[in-house]
Structure formats: C-alpha cells, structure tokens
Amino acid sequence: MGIERLLGATAGLATPALVVDLVAADRNIAAAGVRLRPHFKAHKCPELMRRQLAGGDCTGVTCATAWEAEVAAREGLHDDILVANEVADPGGLASLRRAAEHARITVAIDSPRHLELLQGIDCDVLIEINVGQDRCGLDPADVAAIVALAERAGERFRGLQGYEGHAVLLPERVSREEQVERAATILNRLRSVLDCELVSGGGTGTYDLSTHLDEIQAGSYVLMDASYAKVDLPFELALACRTTIVSRNGTRAVCDAGLKALSAEYGLPLAVDPAIEVVGLADEHATLTVSAESELAVGDAILLIPAHVDPTVNLHAALHAVEADGTVHRWPVAAARTAAREP
Amino acid sequence: MGIERLLGATAGLATPALVVDLVAADRNIAAAGVRLRPHFKAHKCPELMRRQLAGGDCTGVTCATAWEAEVAAREGLHDDILVANEVADPGGLASLRRAAEHARITVAIDSPRHLELLQGIDCDVLIEINVGQDRCGLDPADVAAIVALAERAGERFRGLQGYEGHAVLLPERVSREEQVERAATILNRLRSVLDCELVSGGGTGTYDLSTHLDEIQAGSYVLMDASYAKVDLPFELALACRTTIVSRNGTRAVCDAGLKALSAEYGLPLAVDPAIEVVGLADEHATLTVSAESELAVGDAILLIPAHVDPTVNLHAALHAVEADGTVHRWPVAAARTAAREP
Structure with missing residues (x-):
C-alpha cells in the first residue's frame, strides 16, 4: 500500500498539513545504510531525527x-x-x-x-x-x-x-x-x-x-520530494501535504495549500491522484485541473507531493507521522525558523 | 533618508531578520487613501495592521x-x-x-x-x-x-x-x-x-x-516588495531582510538568508547596496556577487528586498519595525501558519 494510505489515516485533520508515511521513511532509513551524519535541516523535527539515528549507525x-x-x-x-x-x-x-x-x-x-x-x-x-x-x-x-x-x-x-x-x-x-x-x-x-x-x-x-x-550529510533521503524522485536513487516518497478542496467548477478546482504551505522554487507540487494536476500556486491556494468525470468535491481532501522538502517542512508547525498500524503522531518541527528565539 | 537607515537602526540583531521602515510604511498608508479593507495576509502582523487601520478610513x-x-x-x-x-x-x-x-x-x-x-x-x-x-x-x-x-x-x-x-x-x-x-x-x-x-x-x-x-482588499501597499516595485504605483519599499555575511572569497560572498527567510517563487531578492547582486538562493543562504573593491567582510550585515512580501513575512516570527526616531519595535507575525493551533 502506497502513500495514498495517508489520506484515510489522517481523516479530519486541519489542512494544509504535512503527513509522513513512516513505513516508507523506515525503508529509506534502512536503504541509506551506515556512515551517515543525517542532516537536520531537511525537516527540523527532533522525533523524526531520533528515528533516523535509531535506525542506522550514525556518526x-x-x-x-x-x-x-x-x-x-x-x-x-x-x-x-x-x-x-x-x-x-x-x-x-x-x-x-x-x-x-x-x-x-x-x-x-x-x-x-x-x-x-x-x-x-x-x-x-x-x-x-x-x-x-x-x-x-x-x-x-x-x-x-x-x-x-x-x-x-x-x-x-x-x-x-x-x-x-x-x-x-x-x-x-x-x-x-x-x-x-x-x-x-x-x-x-x-x-x-x-x-x-x-x-x-x-x-x-x-x-x-x-x-x-568519513560521513555523509544526507537529509532528503528520509522524506524525499518530487525533485529528488527524478534522481535514480533507492529512496521513496514518504512526505505529502494533505489539503482540502475549497472550490470546484468543471475541470478547475482549488485547494487550500499554496506558497505558505509548499515552497515553489523547484516548481509545482505533484498530486498523488493521477487525475489531478497542479497548474498554479498562489499565497494560500493551489489551482488544479481535474478530469471532468472526477467526483472531487468541496470539502474532499487530496495529497500533494512537495517539490522541495526542506523549505516546505519549515513552513509547518508539525509533521503528522503515520505508523504502519495507522497510529498518527503529531511531531513538532521544533527547529523551524519561526520557532527561533531572539538572542 | 532611505531604507538603508534600517541597517544602523537594527545593529546587533540576530539574522536573518525582517526590518520595516515605518516612515515609508506611514507614507504608503497615507497614499493608499480611503475605501480600503486592508489585507492581513500580506504580513499577518496585528501591530502593523493597527497602524494601517489608524491611518486610513477603512471598512x-x-x-x-x-x-x-x-x-x-x-x-x-x-x-x-x-x-x-x-x-x-x-x-x-x-x-x-x-x-x-x-x-x-x-x-x-x-x-x-x-x-x-x-x-x-x-x-x-x-x-x-x-x-x-x-x-x-x-x-x-x-x-x-x-x-x-x-x-x-x-x-x-x-x-x-x-x-x-x-x-x-x-x-x-x-x-x-x-x-x-x-x-x-x-x-x-x-x-x-x-x-x-x-x-x-x-x-x-x-x-x-x-x-x-465598495472597498479594496489591498495588502502589499504597506510594505511593498521587489515585484510590486516594478508596477507604476505611488508606494515605496518599506521592508527588507537584514542578513549577515558568513563567507567572502574575492567577488563571491554568502549571507545567512536563504529560501527559509526569503520566498523565491517571484525570483531573487534585490540587494539595497548597488555594489551587491544576489545570484542564487539555497535553503539557508544567498550567494552574492560583490565588486572586487568592496570591503564587505564576514560578520557585516546587509539588506535584501524580498521578491514577494506575503510568503516572505510568513517565514518569520516577527517584524522589527523602526520608527522615525530609531525606536525598534518587535512585532510578532501572530497569524503565521506555524503559529496556527490544531483544532
């Protein structure tokens, strides 16, 4: 079962929200092997870093x-x-x-x-x-x-x-x-x-x-993103943004994740559902093209894969991490810029 | 005196930090006139919005x-x-x-x-x-x-x-x-x-x-950005990002404001100092080209004008707003996404 399982597992969540497939993340941690000094900047989330450190021989x-x-x-x-x-x-x-x-x-x-x-x-x-x-x-x-x-x-x-x-x-x-x-x-x-x-x-x-x-400063491997997915690597997508449809008119729909939920310098996010295409990002909204037959309606949630993991996670207060059994953890992005204290 | 006065007024500030010229912002508020319903999304900062509401006949x-x-x-x-x-x-x-x-x-x-x-x-x-x-x-x-x-x-x-x-x-x-x-x-x-x-x-x-x-939902007019500065409007730049030089090698320098401090979907930020050009943005750093004669050194601060105001302010916990007499207020960006509570 792929990343789309996150949709059911996080039903009812306020959106936009970042959701993590811990089954995929665990496979990525295992695939990266040893000699890693994992890079905290990728997600700034202590709980996820603990998972990486526990799963590998890290320096x-x-x-x-x-x-x-x-x-x-x-x-x-x-x-x-x-x-x-x-x-x-x-x-x-x-x-x-x-x-x-x-x-x-x-x-x-x-x-x-x-x-x-x-x-x-x-x-x-x-x-x-x-x-x-x-x-x-x-x-x-x-x-x-x-x-x-x-x-x-x-x-x-x-x-x-x-x-x-x-x-x-x-x-x-x-x-x-x-x-x-x-x-x-x-x-x-x-x-x-x-x-x-x-x-x-x-x-x-x-x-x-x-x-x-002597060691590798890898960070993106654990969550991955649409940009790294184009590189021939043994890591899989483990992060998505859950977002709610707020408008639907024919083949055009709009959801509530924009530039303040998904960083766009590497391009537009990818929809997990192949019937949906992201065509634009405004401050708080993405504009989507959906097939005319699609029953996607106002209030429905969808998943988007961020183009660039690091600046995207920095936009969120927490990761909603889903275990294999469906348990959802709320893990603070404790080192996000906006959480920084003044000297 | 222009926006460069912010550099001296905010000496010693942790960087990257957003700094606001309240003299320029006040002129923008006066120039926008009446019939405004000012848009909070531009900066999500209650104190700045109070200033806008006090300075105009807003609906x-x-x-x-x-x-x-x-x-x-x-x-x-x-x-x-x-x-x-x-x-x-x-x-x-x-x-x-x-x-x-x-x-x-x-x-x-x-x-x-x-x-x-x-x-x-x-x-x-x-x-x-x-x-x-x-x-x-x-x-x-x-x-x-x-x-x-x-x-x-x-x-x-x-x-x-x-x-x-x-x-x-x-x-x-x-x-x-x-x-x-x-x-x-x-x-x-x-x-x-x-x-x-x-x-x-x-x-x-x-x-x-x-x-x-009956009313205008304008937001960017109060702080402006490098994109709106290209439009023929009577508003002036009032927002900059203070950032510190962390590396200098010949005509190349690097400062500590990147994609997590300056959103890049509208392009690169502009340096206030004409001897500096921003040539790239990484997660936490901007790469700069400086003239060979420039004495810019590690530890010096410079000002960059964001390309797009709304998603940039959303990346910061506070605005550092400088009055005409040099007083600096720290105004929280209270409605930033990362400040949102879970339902």
Whole structure:
C-alpha cells in the first residue's frame, strides 16, 4: 500500500498539513545504510531525527544553522553535532554557545575571521573547501592558506568539509560520479598534508558515491520530494501535504495549500491522484485541473507531493507521522525558523 | 533618508531578520487613501495592521484564511472581518466559529456546499464571482446559479466578491485598467439583479482603478516588495531582510538568508547596496556577487528586498519595525501558519 494510505489515516485533520508515511521513511532509513551524519535541516523535527539515528549507525547530526544545533543539542539527539555552515551573526553565535552546553559542537569555517568570532565558544572547526559548489569554502589550490588556517585553529582543528552540492541533484548517476571524483581528488590531496580526524560532506544524491568521506550529510533521503524522485536513487516518497478542496467548477478546482504551505522554487507540487494536476500556486491556494468525470468535491481532501522538502517542512508547525498500524503522531518541527528565539 | 537607515537602526540583531521602515510604511498608508479593507495576509502582523487601520478610513479587515480571521478577531483589530476565500476544512471551520465570537465574520462562497459547511457558524457570505482570475468563483454568465445561491444563503447573503488578481501585477496602468473595466461590467450587471450591501475586491495594483467596488482588499501597499516595485504605483519599499555575511572569497560572498527567510517563487531578492547582486538562493543562504573593491567582510550585515512580501513575512516570527526616531519595535507575525493551533 502506497502513500495514498495517508489520506484515510489522517481523516479530519486541519489542512494544509504535512503527513509522513513512516513505513516508507523506515525503508529509506534502512536503504541509506551506515556512515551517515543525517542532516537536520531537511525537516527540523527532533522525533523524526531520533528515528533516523535509531535506525542506522550514525556518526552524529548535521545542522545547517546554529539554531538547529541549539535545538538538536537541547533535545539530546546526539553528543556530536556539526553545523555544516559558517556562522557570523550575534544570534547564531549565542546559539552555538548554548548548544555547546549539551554536546560536542563542530562548525564550518573558511577564514581567520570565523576563529575570532568563535572566541569564547567551546567548539571545534572543520575548514570548508570549495570542491566545486562555488558557495562557501577556501580555494583548494591555495594549500598554504588552508594549512595556515588549520594551524591558526590549533586544537580546535578537527578536519575538512567539502560538500558537493552541485552534484547531488544531477539525475544521471554517471554525472554525479564525475563530480564526486573531482571532489575526492581535492580532499584526498589535502588530507595528505593535514592531520584530519574527520572529513565530512555528501548528500542524498551522492550517499553511496562519496567513499572518500568519513560521513555523509544526507537529509532528503528520509522524506524525499518530487525533485529528488527524478534522481535514480533507492529512496521513496514518504512526505505529502494533505489539503482540502475549497472550490470546484468543471475541470478547475482549488485547494487550500499554496506558497505558505509548499515552497515553489523547484516548481509545482505533484498530486498523488493521477487525475489531478497542479497548474498554479498562489499565497494560500493551489489551482488544479481535474478530469471532468472526477467526483472531487468541496470539502474532499487530496495529497500533494512537495517539490522541495526542506523549505516546505519549515513552513509547518508539525509533521503528522503515520505508523504502519495507522497510529498518527503529531511531531513538532521544533527547529523551524519561526520557532527561533531572539538572542 | 532611505531604507538603508534600517541597517544602523537594527545593529546587533540576530539574522536573518525582517526590518520595516515605518516612515515609508506611514507614507504608503497615507497614499493608499480611503475605501480600503486592508489585507492581513500580506504580513499577518496585528501591530502593523493597527497602524494601517489608524491611518486610513477603512471598512474592515480582509483575511485569506480562517486562521488569520481568528487572530484578527481575537486581537480586536476590527469588528468587521472578511475571509476573502472559501473555507472547507475542519480546522478552518473551527477558526471561523471562534472568530465569530469577537467580530462580524463574512466569508466567500461559490457553491451550495459551502452553505452546508457553514451551518451553525454565525457568519455572513459574499458570493465570489470569477471576474477573470480563473481561480475560485462562479461563472458570471450563469446568473441563474448566482441568484439561486444568493436566495439559498438568505439572510446570510451580504453581497459579491470579484477579485481581479490577474490584473494587480500588470506593470502598465492601461493594461490594469482594461482588466478592471471587464470586472466592473460583470459586477455592475450582477449588482442590478441582487440586493448587495457590499461588493468587494481589488488589490494594491488596482487600488485607485476599481471604482466599481465598495472597498479594496489591498495588502502589499504597506510594505511593498521587489515585484510590486516594478508596477507604476505611488508606494515605496518599506521592508527588507537584514542578513549577515558568513563567507567572502574575492567577488563571491554568502549571507545567512536563504529560501527559509526569503520566498523565491517571484525570483531573487534585490540587494539595497548597488555594489551587491544576489545570484542564487539555497535553503539557508544567498550567494552574492560583490565588486572586487568592496570591503564587505564576514560578520557585516546587509539588506535584501524580498521578491514577494506575503510568503516572505510568513517565514518569520516577527517584524522589527523602526520608527522615525530609531525606536525598534518587535512585532510578532501572530497569524503565521506555524503559529496556527490544531483544532
């Protein structure tokens, strides 16, 4: 039985609401195997992360923000938490300080300025290397600067990070392999000149390719989305948005999930029911085309698959997670941006 | 002094954070003039809505969702609250019931099924007419169905809604005028056969054009965004996202506001500083191109103008609103989706 079972299992729920098929999520957790440092940013939901950590041999938890790390540490998700991005604002630095009271915190840096900002905070660092994503990270050709930064970090230096974000969504496995090979060459060369406890990186699209890494920062694998579903991966869709039809006129229908329930930068969501097509997203509504014969009526609920999991879950206060026996848990998205406290 | 004054006024703030220039917002409120039913969906922030209501001769408050109406009614924003969309889910219907304890509630409908769902809820209705947006609303040619629905609504029938959402963002005034004229013809014809207390519609882009309406449901005019800034309107930018530089390598920089702080379906945000260009948005970060001479460094803050105001504000717990004298208010986005309670 597929994801459509979620419709009956969550009958009566206020919409729009995110619903999770825990049977599919558990299969994804098993398929991802070991050497994972699961990425909290994908869903920011402590209960789901506990499920991932319980189901695999994980090295720790990855976070995108210091606020996520603060929540993860406070919740006791793991004693080894990595913030896989540079942190430089007063709120983020305060979160790191609080997180460090509960767990070993490691944070990415790519300049001496970061070490200044981290003074007085009990944390280690990974030096981020630009392995082709062209976002953060030092130029891998500038070995002198990398070694100098590691020396300056001193006892805080834990290793390297090289995230192949430019590769993870390439649909063809061979294209991902090519990019991973370049990243591996870069990181292996640096590893030979630096004493690294940890070299971290990777994502859902490269989870089994990036064997040069000590751990993989995969997040999307557990819930998946319409974008990752186009990549040839052994993970299945486990997340949908339950939404209610609020208008029906002929072949046009409108439901109550829009841009504030489903992020649209990767395109439109997909309807689980093949007789329904999403044709537009407004602030609070999606416009649908339905077959003329369809009996879909005002008040009926349908399921939509988000185009992009991370920013979609961030729009919701909770995940409604459905067990194999139909039990529904309400799991808070505790590290959502809007839940962040002011410093 | 322009919007860049917000940078100094909000120094030390945790980022990403939305900051509002109340001097500009006040000018926008004055420029919009009268006959407004300001739309709460634009920012979901009760304090800002109070400012709009105090600064103009308003007929009430417009909401996109029943949850917004519940917050608006509980906060006592106005005694006449319109939910300008159809409501059909259990959570929304429960919110309408609670909202009706505090204010007169009117809700849009476009089928007899809505009247069934609204049974037992103390509210009036506007019959929504499709004036060209092709989303919700009855076909204006089907006068018999419209009259029958009004009769069926009985004492609940308050009037009509015709929202020209397809016109509001057309950059040329003459194009907006053409669409408004069509909508006016439709609604004036129906008005002649129905006893309407209220005919509602309109938006920021048609605020002074839709003279056939009793009130205008404008929202974006108060804060504006990069998309509305391209339309020839007398409103100015009053909202920006404060974000911190977390990485700088040559002409490339990265700041800590991404898709979870700035919605991207209308494109990329604009930097207030002309020496900075936003070239990409990831989950938690924007990638920037800066001039080689720029001294922008890790830890510095910059301002970005959101491409689309409504879904962007929904991503934040609060607005940081700056008065002319530099006082900064922290105003909760109390009706954000993630603040919604379960029924």
